[in-house]
Amino acid sequence: xxxxxxxxxxxxxxxxxxxxxxxxxxxxxxxxxxxxxxxxxxxxxxxxxxxxxxxxxxxxxxxxxxxxxxxxxxxxxxxxxxxxxxxxxxxxxxxxxxxxxxxxxxxxxxxxxxxxxxxxxxxxxxxxxxxxxxxxxxxxxxxxxxxxxxxxxxxxxxxxxxxxxxxxxxxxxxxxxxxxxxxxxxxxxxxxxxxxxxxxxxxxxxxxxxxxxxxxxxxxxxxxxxxxxxxxxxxxxxx
Amino acid sequence: xxxxxxxxxxxxxxxxxxxxxxxxxxxxxxxxxxxxxxxxxxxxxxxxxxxxxxxxxxxxxxxxxxxxxxxxxxxxxxxxxxxxxxxxxxxxxxxxxxxxxxxxxxxxxxxxxxxxxxxxxxxxxxxxxxx
Numbered sequence: 001x002x003x004x005x006x007x008x009x010x011x012x013x014x015x016x017x018x019x020x021x022x023x024x025x026x027x028x029x030x031x032x033x034x035x036x037x038x039x040x041x042x043x044x045x046x047x048x049x050x051x052x053x054x055x056x057x058x059x060x061x062x063x064x065x066x067x068x069x070x071x072x073x074x075x076x077x078x079x080x081x082x083x084x085x086x087x088x089x090x091x092x093x094x095x096x097x098x099x100x101x102x103x104x105x106x107x108x109x110x111x112x113x114x115x116x117x118x119x120x121x122x123x124x125x126x127x128x129x130x131x132x133x134x135x136x137x138x139x140x141x142x143x144x145x146x147x148x149x150x151x152x153x154x155x156x157x158x159x160x161x162x163x164x165x166x167x168x169x170x171x172x173x174x175x176x177x178x179x180x181x182x183x184x185x186x187x188x189x190x191x192x193x194x195x196x197x198x199x200x201x202x203x204x205x206x207x208x209x210x211x212x213x214x215x216x217x218x219x220x221x222x223x224x225x226x227x228x229x230x231x232x233x234x235x236x237x238x239x
Numbered sequence: 240x241x242x243x244x245x246x247x248x249x250x251x252x253x254x255x256x257x258x259x260x261x262x263x264x265x266x267x268x269x270x271x272x273x274x275x276x277x278x279x280x281x282x283x284x285x286x287x288x289x290x291x292x293x294x295x296x297x298x299x300x301x302x303x304x305x306x307x308x309x310x311x312x313x314x315x316x317x318x319x320x321x322x323x324x325x326x327x328x329x330x331x332x333x334x335x336x337x338x339x340x341x342x343x344x345x346x347x348x349x350x351x352x353x354x355x356x357x358x359x360x361x362x363x364x365x366x367x368x369x370x
Contacts, residue, residue: 141311148310211314
């Protein structure tokens with residue numbers, strides 16, 4: 001999963017520094033004049049298939065590290081001959097959930113770009129929304145469900161269905177947990193990849209925390225910070 | 240796995256130790272912590288478990304199962320998982336009583352379990368590990 005993520009990040013970086021930006025990044029430049037004509041132009045230059053590909057690439061880069069634990073759960077409970085198939089079905093179910101969410105989030109980002117071009121207001125509103133969602137019980141409920149590891153059938157069609165269902169359900173709760181943060185990189189005018197990286201790091205770190213009862217409270221990557229502090233403290237003193 | 244277990248057990252009879260066989264009780268959930276079970280393997284149909292102590296793979300106590308079954312607690316509703324190492328499979332093979340395509344597992348409560356305890360077991364699996 002880390003290898004897939006690294007590969008996807010390299011492709012994203014190459015696209016950003018090379019000839020073509022990811023579709024939804026370059027679209028920002030077209031929002032200078034909001035009109036039906038500019039919408040047509042945006043869609044002409046960013047066809048849905050290209051947008052879907054860019055979104056899938058973004059997912060692979062940002063979300064693959066989050067799938068290490070659930071994929072391990074599947075691998076540990078499958079016969080060796082079924083492992084690749086079960087993991088593929090899980091990923092397909094997970095990706096399906098996120099692709100549907102991507103259609104909504106990208107539409108929202110394009111709509112915002114067309115109605116309020118070159119404005120910081122949408123990004124500010126999205127950041128406030130992300131902050132409120134971050135401290136809400138709903139976010140904790142979604143995070144808790146991301147830690148669910150269901151029982152999986154070992155044989156036959158039931159095993160395939162369980163893998164797809166696990167992937168789709170995991171994807172739905174992952175969308176619920178991450179959607180506000182995923183919206184932020186889509187709305188920034190500059191530094192899209194840096195925003196993606198920051199959000200990906202945050203999502204990975206907060207997923208390390210164990211489930212707790214949902215309530216209104218600040219939640220962040222507490223465990224990741226404790227691990228980082230412990231690692232720094234364990235370094236031998238310089239001579 | 241079935242053929243590999245048989246092959247391993249047959250080979251071990253002449254050359255060394257047989258594979259270890261693990262009996263996993265996964266995603267055990269429920270509302271009553273004060274519950275315990277004996278786990279028997281390959282009991283004859285309708286047999287009284289008490290008369291077959293050699294078929295007892297182990298006993299499990301579900302302490303902590305209530306909290307482990309709650310989605311919004313530390314275990315995220317996964318429940319408890321128990322792993323029992325059993326030599327019964329090897330003993331069955333030596334007795335020519337091993338049917339690897341149908342290994343019966345019976346779970347017998349130490350004391351009667353009320354229905355409101357809602358004890359469930361997500362999956363029972365058997366794994367072998369080569370020595």
